[in-house]
Amino acid sequence: MIKYLTPVTICILIILTTTCGYSSSDVSTADLIKESAFWDGQIVVISGEAVGVPIKLERNVWLNIYDGKRAIGVFCSKNAVQSLNFGDYNYTGDVLEVTGKFNAHCPEHRGEMDMHAESIKITSCGWRRTHRPAAAKVKLAIICLVAAFVNGCVLFFKNTKR
């Protein structure tokens, strides 16, 4: 029995170490920031909305990924972002799953906290946001404008009377 146990244990250990080395962990941006020292240099998977605009740097670009609480810069190749929708006032951007290396202080980018993407996957497509004014807000705006106009008239007549 002991004869088999040793090679089996060694095999299990080898499998564990090799898989751990290349595995990636799902983590939120807030956790990355909270435990930055632990995650530094590791391959992680983050998920979040692409916001703002892509920012060019030579043959690569920066994406800003916002997970609802915090945002982080993702450094990736230009090709990876060509078909992406970015979030702003008028759009909800694509929700992306980014796998890449997390750097608490990237030596390549002046010590920035960033992620160097290995792969980017769209998990949910963005959409155009509609902003319909609430009826109550329209009414309030009209009432306020009328009141301001009446006040202005009173002031005007009071001043001209003198």
Place this chain on the structure above:
Amino acid sequence: MILVKSRVQDVKIIFYYLGKLTVAIGYFMLIPMALSFFLGEYTVVLDFIIGFAVSLILGYSLLVICKSSESLNWTQGMVVVALIWLIAAFLAAIPLFFSGHFRTFLDAYFDAMSGFATTGLSVIEDLDHLSFGHNLWRHLIMFMGGQGIVVFALSFFASGASAAFRLYIGEARDEQLLPNVINTARFIWSLSIIYFIIGSSVLAFIGMHSGMPVFNSIFDGACIFMAAFDTGGFTPHSQSILYYHNSLFELTTVVIMILGALNFKLHYEIWHGNRKELRKNIEVIAFLISLVLVFTAVCYYLKHAGVYSSKLSLFFKSFYQVISAHTGTGFQTIDPEMLRREWSDFGLLALLVAMGFGGGICSTTGGIKMLRVGIIFKGVLQDINRFLLPPSCVLVQKIHHVRDIVLEEKMVRTAFVITFAFIVLYILGAIVATFLGYPMLAALFESTSAAANVGLSCGITDAAMPALLKVTYILQMWAGRLEFISVFILLGFIIAFIKGK
């Protein structure tokens, strides 16, 4: 102490001038309203219509009810200034509240006061989806507040008002650049607009070079310039300056922040060819010495703590944070939580000192101000010398601030009083935050940031913080920006109105 009861006529004069200023603030809302209209953000236009109309209703009502032809005296001028900052923040908060990015009206008021006081602490949520109109408004109020609400009103709406000087002084503007205060106000605005055109163009160009669309580059360039020159610290994106991932962009903001932290009087001298002043001025010298000391201490500590592996990272991170703190801007290139954890107690203390000192007097910064720090230092030096010299010796200490000035005891005493008041304000905010369960140093850091109108955060300020702390920070930002005098006079005026004989 005898309190002379304030007359109803005093109150009428005060409210009459408040009415004038309120109307001016309302008209300022037409700028973001127009932008929203052209961009098709029609819901946002409604928000500004409501804000604009409420400003006019309030302003016109005060002008009708409190019609007065009397000029302001000193007390009334100070009371007007103290009150207009509270009213302006209320009016500016109306469109912000309707944006739907604030949990409560108090949160919108917090951001509005933070904008006017050029603090930069923010409790806004989901900033990355905020409209262009609202974003422009956040930065415009910072631009207006940085130059001074009264300076703004004097520049555009006043025509030879005799009360102008009292209002100007009440807004913590200790120095008059030109004999006429309205011309002084106009100079401040003209200078700011020239810098605005140059600075925002440079930032926009860098943005375009980084592949940002033309409109976004111009918009972000203008917003970041206003926040940097007015040492405010708001940004159009939730990651602050980190959003741009560009070292040239960061360095440009460093230059603009320093320009904003310089005394307008110094700008005036430089613009009129007196460049020597830059080397001789006590404020500049004090600022440089303090900056070098804090930066060296931070670098030394962070290097030994092994926070940054490369020298370039160490330089960029520490230099940017120290400049941002010392100029009272509040831009960050480090996440607030990482700042608190990695820079630990010593790093935070160093930034706290830089924040507490601030920039030049009669600039857009807050805090104790470098002229007072210089005066206190020289005053202490004078006292030490007095002990060392023979009693018969007459010691004359001079400082250079545009001209050589003999250091008088009264000047040192005034500088001490204001410095002491600032320190008390920093501590009071820290006591409230500590009472609410925050760690002592973080509480002192955030409190100093609010009271010195800086805006750097170590993670305490967010929408979820207790309402009591929000109110505390609002009052700190207000009192710190006005440098106490008008606030104390307002309190005295209210007490006199109630209890006076």
